[in-house]
Amino acid sequence: MTTARLPLFPLNAVLFPGLVLPLNVFEERYRAMMRELAAADEEAPRRFVVVAVRDGRESAPTGTGMPGRAPEPGTVERAPGEGFGPDPIQAFHRVGCVADAAKIRERADGSFEVLATGTVRVRLLSVDASGPYLTAEVEDLPENPAAESDEAEGTSAQEEAAALSEGVLRAFRGYQKRLAGASERSLITGADLPDDPSVVSYLVAAAALLDIPTKQRLLQAPDTATRLREELALLRKETAVIRHLPSLPAIDLTRAPTNPN
Template sequence: MTTARLPLFPLNSVLFPGLVLPLNIFEERYRAMMRELLKKPEDGPRRFAVVTIRDGHEVAPSAPGLPDPTAVPEQGPAAGFGTDPLRSFHKVGCVADAATIRERADGTFEVLATGTTRARLLSVDASGPFLTAELEPVLEAPGEEAGTLAEGVLRAFRQYQKRLAGARERSLATGAELPDEPGVVSYLVAAAMMLDTPTKQRLLQAPDTASRLRDELELLRTETAIIRNLPSLPAVELTRGPTHLN
């Protein structure tokens, strides 16, 4: 299988194929990454890999503003990830394509990227100004009954949305119908559900679409039952994710 070497962007969240990722870049190692990506033709892909940091594996201070005012942040591309950065990250991540990279007057960047395909992390190189990684694509089969499962997940997701939003119908995209392609459904629902990071990572790593949809159906039923028993819950806008600070 063909591998590729790409800039590596670790996050405390999970990116899924097809989902938009807004980034606010201020650390020097990631500024250097964006400057390098800007050298690529504007009409071509500006790709980097997003991987999720394992719980408890950000091993050292990497930015100022910590509770201990005497703490000195680490410097360099692997700051905060120890002597073997590969161990600090989940092995399956997502390749992102930066559609917009805007440099501000102060040298920070505003970036809007989109997840494209899953990839497996093989090695990490910290010898340059930012981390790079050797990755191989992770192909995904539909699995058995993916279409039927997707229909069930969409029905369950609509009920989940109603409960979250105080019985007011919400969709993943304002004014648009939810998709019906099983793979797209599985990624959009995984991203939109209010789940912890390890659970989202498990969904990203699912061996096939049908397996992810089965997992989501169980999660949706469980979460909807929990919400139903809560006395009240404020409306939640599922379509807006936070801008990640790095």
């Protein structure tokens, strides 16, 4: 299993592979991270790990990662692990997503505007708070372990995932229509959606209006078929609930999400 040590960026959000993540970075411990990433060779990936903070744990008090929120005047800069307890790894979900920063722009006030894309899932093995920012040792988390271990089982799993993907897309269109009150022609069409079941599973997980624990459960599903199966049940349940609610304001979910926050 491939392991690596990467900068760690905790958020009150879940990032999925293939999804875009815009960040507003104000706190010094995260500014230091971005300064180092920005100084790296532009041809090399500028990677860091996004991990969701567990319920009840403290996140960055100045709204790190949340667009439009700056630190309050007089905010004291904090140590890398401050706010996450004596053993920071306990404050985070153990499965996160590697982000590749395509854009890192430093503003005049020293804060950063960052645009990153989720790439692969990883599992946290340890967290180090001894440097200017948190780092984590992580290992890759394969999407479909069965496909790697047994070719016949892998083929069967892929066929199941493909069938589930079609059902999830149908359910997602119905969910969108109920939620947004949109006309059929304004919804995502088949031409706009990916064919790869794993990509579909991540797109739907990010676009659906679900709480962080549910999104985290979808992120760490052992394989695509399991994730799609759970999404199908969730979409059917949510659509049934929305059907019995009063009319909701229109919400534009017809575009690929650009920020899972």
